[in-house]
Amino acid sequence: MTQTLxxxxxxxxxxxxxxxxxxxxxxxxxxxxxxxxxxxxxxxLPYGWGTGGIQVTASxxxxxxxxxxxxxGADDTTNAISIRRFFAKTAGxxxxxxxxxxxxxxxxxxxxxxxLRAGQIMVYQVPIPEPLRWLEPRETETRTMHxxxxxxxxxxxxxxxxxxxxxIATTYDYPVIVNxxxxxxxxxxxxxxxxxxDMSPALQLFGAGREKRIYAVPPFTxxxxxxxxxxxxxxxxxxxxxxxxxxxxxFLDEVLTDDQGGRMFVCSDTDYxxxxxx
Amino acid sequence: xxxxxxxxxxxPLLVVEGLTVxxxxxxGCRDVGFELWPGEVLGIVGESGxxxxxxxxxxxxxxxxxxxxxxxxxxxxxxxxLFGLSEAVRRQxxxxxxxxxxxxxxxxxxxxxxxxxxxxxRLMAVGARHYGEIRGSALDWLGKVEIxxxxxxxxxxxxxxxxxxxxxxxxNLVTNPRLVFxxxxxxxxxxxxxxxxLDLIRGLVADLGLSAIIVTHDLAVARLLAHRLMVMRxxxxxxxxxxxxxxxxxxxxxxxxxVSSILxx
Numbered sequence: 001m002t003q004t005l006x007x008x009x010x011x012x013x014x015x016x017x018x019x020x021x022x023x024x025x026x027x028x029x030x031x032x033x034x035x036x037x038x039x040x041x042x043x044x045l046p047y048g049w050g051t052g053g054i055q056v057t058a059s060x061x062x063x064x065x066x067x068x069x070x071x072x073g074a075d076d077t078t079n080a081i082s083i084r085r086f087f088a089k090t091a092g093x094x095x096x097x098x099x100x101x102x103x104x105x106x107x108x109x110x111x112x113x114x115x116l117r118a119g120q121i122m123v124y125q126v127p128i129p130e131p132l133r134w135l136e137p138r139e140t141e142t143r144t145m146h147x148x149x150x151x152x153x154x155x156x157x158x159x160x161x162x163x164x165x166x167x168i169a170t171t172y173d174y175p176v177i178v179n180x181x182x183x184x185x186x187x188x189x190x191x192x193x194x195x196x197x198d199m200s201p202a203l204q205l206f207g208a209g210r211e212k213r214i215y216a217v218p219p220f221t222x223x224x225x226x227x228x229x230x231x232x233x234x235x236x237x238x239x240x241x242x243x244x245x246x247x248x249x250x251f252l253d254e255v256l257t258d259d260q261g262g263r264m265f266v267c268s269d270t271d272y273x274x275x276x277x278x
Numbered sequence: 279x280x281x282x283x284x285x286x287x288x289x290p291l292l293v294v295e296g297l298t299v300x301x302x303x304x305x306g307c308r309d310v311g312f313e314l315w316p317g318e319v320l321g322i323v324g325e326s327g328x329x330x331x332x333x334x335x336x337x338x339x340x341x342x343x344x345x346x347x348x349x350x351x352x353x354x355x356x357x358x359x360l361f362g363l364s365e366a367v368r369r370q371x372x373x374x375x376x377x378x379x380x381x382x383x384x385x386x387x388x389x390x391x392x393x394x395x396x397x398x399x400r401l402m403a404v405g406a407r408h409y410g411e412i413r414g415s416a417l418d419w420l421g422k423v424e425i426x427x428x429x430x431x432x433x434x435x436x437x438x439x440x441x442x443x444x445x446x447x448x449x450n451l452v453t454n455p456r457l458v459f460x461x462x463x464x465x466x467x468x469x470x471x472x473x474x475x476l477d478l479i480r481g482l483v484a485d486l487g488l489s490a491i492i493v494t495h496d497l498a499v500a501r502l503l504a505h506r507l508m509v510m511r512x513x514x515x516x517x518x519x520x521x522x523x524x525x526x527x528x529x530x531x532x533x534x535x536x537v538s539s540i541l542x543x
Contacts, residue, residue, distance in 0.1 A: 135388075148366045152403030156388070159395045159402070162409050163431050228409040 004092040011058040011091040017041055021059035021214070025205060028216035033178030034146070035129050040212040044086075049079055050108060051209025053125035054086070057106045060121065060205070061087060066094045068102035073110040073251065073268030080108075097271050109172075111193040113250045113272040116202035118219060124187040126208035129215065131175045131185045151183045154226060162231055171236065177224045178217055186223075192235045192251045197223040242267045245276035289351060291316050291457060291489050292337075297346035299332040306332025307513045310346070316456070319483055319490045321504030321521065323497060323536070329513040330493040331461060337491060338378050338459045339368050353456075373403050377450030381462035383442035386449070387434045393420065393445055394430040400453045419448040423478060440471035444478065451482065458483075460492045464499055476502050497540055501525055509533045 009015065017039070024038035043051045061067065067087050071080040075097040083106060084095045096102050099114040106123040116122065132142040135153055145151070154175055161169040174191035178184045186197055187206060197204065197217060204217040217223060227233040241248045243264040250272060252265040267273035292314040299306035307329030314320055322330050336343045339360055348360040353375065360368065372378070380386040387396055397416040398406070406412050417427050423444040425437075434442050443463065450458060463479065464472040480503055483490055494500055500507055501521060508518040509530065517530040528534045 144365070148369060150369065150403070152405065153399055155402040155407070156391055156395045156399050159398055159409065159412065160391050163392055163394055163413070227407075229407050230409050 005089050008090050011061050011087065013041065013055065013058045018059040021055055024214045025056065025060070025216065028205070028214050029203070029218050031182070032218055032221050033182030033184040033215060035213040035215045037212055038214050040209045043209065045082070047210040048127060050083060050106070050125040052207030052214070053106050053108070053123050054083060055209060056123045056205050056207035056214065057087065057104060061091055061093060061104060063091070063093065065103045066096050066101055068096050068099065068105045069107070070105065070110055070112065070269075071108045073253070074270045076270065098275070099271055109188050109190075110251070110268060111189055111196045113267070113269045114275070116196075116200055118201040120202040122202050122204040124189075124204065124206045126185065126187045126206045126211075126213070129185060129206065129208040129211050129213040131183045146182060149181070151177070154183060155228070158226065158228060158231070162228070168227065168231055168233075175226050177226065179221050180224075184215060190236060190251055191225065191233075194223070194225045194233070195235065199223075238265060240265045242273060245273045247273070247276060288316055289357075290314060291351050293349040293357070294337065295347050297333065297336060297348065298344045299329070299336045299341065300344040305329075305513045307336075307510065310515055312508060312518065314489055314491065316489055317487045318506065319492060319504045321500035321507045322491065322493045322510060323495065323500050323507060324510035325495060328510040330510055332513075333510070334459055334461055334491065334493050338376065339372065373400060374453045375456050377455040377458040379443075379446055379450055379458065379460040379463050381465045383434070383439070383446045386446045387442060389433060389435045391433065392431045393425065393434055393437070396434060396445060396449050397452050400449065404453060415452060419452050422482070423448040440467050440475060443467065443475060447479065447482070451486070454486070456489060458488055458490045460490060462494055463492065464494070464496065479503060497525060497537065509536065
């Protein structure tokens with residue numbers, strides 16, 4: 001895979017654009033959780049498929065990097081394969097499915113089960129970066145709310161959940177406070193993955209292409225999930241173990257196996273599951 | 279009208295001087311000045327377009343006045359220039375020390391969340407993080423504004439107009455504010471519901487020792503609630519004084535017209 005596409009710059013984006021995105025990333029790292037606006041470019045894939053993540057990856061990837069792309073935990077879905085091949089073709093970089101071997105992991109909806117290590121970079125694809133958007137449609141107002149740390153109304157949503165369901169029913173894209181300061185959407189990862197963001201040794205970058213925002217959680221940064229004192233944050237749990245590898249500690253997907261009501265629970269992280277079974 | 283609490287030793291809560299609100303070349307209100315004491319209810323009356331709401335918006339720091347000053351006494355006793363404070367402090371005041379009751383409850387409520395969440399929002403905004411306690415306060419306040427406790431998980435969109443208005447009042451009073459702004463609190467309600475709401479507001483204001491500024495075009499509302507009245511016309515205050523004095527012995531021709539145009543049933 002050393003032969004790259006002719007006529008394209010390394011990693012598709014031109015150098016000027018990469019420089020602009022890197023500046024945004026540097027600012028984002030300097031202010032953990034703060035959404036930095038950037039000049040998002042048209043990418044050869046539709047909005048919602050990871051245009052933000054792919055631009056972040058393109059501007060940080062080097063020839064020596066090893067790229068892993070996951071989509072809902074799996075390495076072998078259309079989106080993951082397409083993005084991996086895109087960078088193999090335009091940057092000629094090595095790709096992998098093994099979490100431990102990767103230096104850059106672009107992800108949609110999951111954080112790998114294998115613990116991340118220092119030096120790795122997580123790139124999250126973000127559909128809607130603004131955690132306050134559901135309660136305040138005006139961008140000028142949400143920016144003021146961030147500036148003045150006016151986050152109290154976020155709990156209204158949790159209050160509603162508890163009033164109606166008896167527990168906090170938000171299960172993915174669960175809002176967090178980064179470094180005791182900024183309220184942040186962790187992208188649509190299950191809340192199961194929220195604790196992995198806290199004090200992670202890896203650098204975590206978040207890119208929202210359509211909304212033109214980049215934000216970051218630097219290594220070893222405090223990430224706290226919002227909750228109530230009498231309804232503390234809790235992650236999902238399952239009564240069953242993974243059908244394939246027997247894991248009781250990983251995030252499980254329920255898979256229908258036939259039309260007779262047959263079903264099984266398997267790890268959502270395919271690489272983790274495969275490593276345990278082989 | 280209840281007796282005006284005359285506390286000579288207490289300084290005023292709000293001092294307004296030469297307040298002018300302009301929208302470009304158009305004037306909302308011009309050169310308004312008054313003082314408001316703790317526990318006092320000031321009524322602002324006048325016809326539509328007389329500058330009542332402009333004045334209220336400037337007082338509640340929603341729009342910046344073109345000229346004039348507003349000084350407010352903070353809880354620590356210092357008089358602060360409202361527009362000299364940082365935006366953060368001003369917004370903090372609006373959430374805690376002040377309440378704003380809108381004419382249209384849909385402007386003051388979150389219609390997509392339950393009544394309990396509406397009342398609890400201000401508590402959460404000032405840092406309450408215990409669900410049980412927030413819900414307890416919400417239930418307590420629903421009781422105080424005469425809304426059935428079993429409606430706590432219903433959305434305000436399923437409430438009647440009068441209930442929505444009472445819910446809005448509860449939502450504002452839950453943080454024990456010292457000053458409440460009300461813009462036509464009884465507008466759009468039928469007379470029997472109006473009467474109950476007025477009773478409620480009068481009781482709450484007296485019990486909690488609130489100061490209030492009530493904008494209304496309804497002289498009956500002013501007579502019932504306000505200790506003092508300001509009559510506005512064309513953006514200017516044409517007459518002010520004790521409510522009974524202004525309504526029973528109006529001096530300015532416009533006030534005389536206003537008083538005489540009430541339908542006698």
